Amino acid sequence: MGKANGKSNVEPESLDLEHELPASDEPGEEALVRDNPPSGGVEVSGVPPELEKLKAERNLLVDRLARLQAEFENARKRAAREQEDFREYALADAIRVLLPTLDSFERALQTSSEAAEFRGGIELIYKQLQDALAKLGLRPITAKGVPFDPHVHQAIEMVETADAEDHQVLEELQRGYKLKDRLLRPSMVKVAKNSRR
Numbered sequence: 651m652g653k654a655n656g657k658s659n660v661e662p663e664s665l666d667l668e669h670e671l672p673a674s675d676e677p678g679e680e681a682l683v684r685d686n687p688p689s690g691g692v693e694v695s696g697v698p699p700e701l702e703k704l705k706a707e708r709n710l711l712v713d714r715l716a717r718l719q720a721e722f723e724n725a726r727k728r729a730a731r732e733q734e735d736f737r738e739y740a741l742a743d744a745i746r747v748l749l750p751t752l753d754s755f756e757r758a759l760q761t762s763s764e765a766a767e768f769r770g771g772i773e774l775i776y777k778q779l780q781d782a783l784a785k786l787g788l789r790p791i792t793a794k795g796v797p798f799d800p801h802v803h804q805a806i807e808m809v810e811t812a813d814a815e816d817h818q819v820l821e822e823l824q825r826g827y828k829l830k831d832r833l834l835r836p837s838m839v840k841v842a843k844n845s846r847r
Contacts (some may be wrong), residue, residue, distance in 0.1 A: 791826035816844035
């Protein structure tokens with residue numbers, strides 16, 4: 651920078667374009683800037699309208715992304731739940747097919763057999779089958795001696811008796827089963843009808 655005739659000579663390369671210059675003392679320049687804004691579409695507030703538009707678009711896209719992520723997470727959880735339900739139903743169908751086999755074993759064990767070794771073999775096979783099904787979640791329903799529950803018992807016969815409470819299960823004709831918390835088959839039972847009450 652050199653000085654000539656009281657004025658500064660500024661070389662264009664040494665100008666600091668990043669910093670704003672101080673306002674002019676001349677009254678006419680302020681009105682000129684207000685009436686004719688600088689080129690490039692810059693508002694008087696100093697924020698270009700394109701930047702405002704881009705910020706609004708970005709906010710819209712971020713909101714949309716967050717919604718899509720939430721929808722994806724919900725869909726993933728729903729798919730996992732449906733897959734687990736499918737497994738449960740498939741297992742229930744497979745076990746339901748084996749229930750008559752369990753019934754046959756129980757009937758075979760109720761008959762008296764003279765061959766103790768044969769009976770011991772049947773008991774062992776029956777126990778192995780019960781253990782395998784129990785690991786899969788199969789549980790027998792308690793019936794004999796408990797109050798009748800229409801959710802898990804199916805009454806086949808009402809028997810008039812004074813020896814048991816009213817609506818108490820007297821005899822189990824066919825064992826009922828639950829797979830985890832789902833009823834596979836209700837117990838077929840005889841129920842007491844006590845006329846004293």
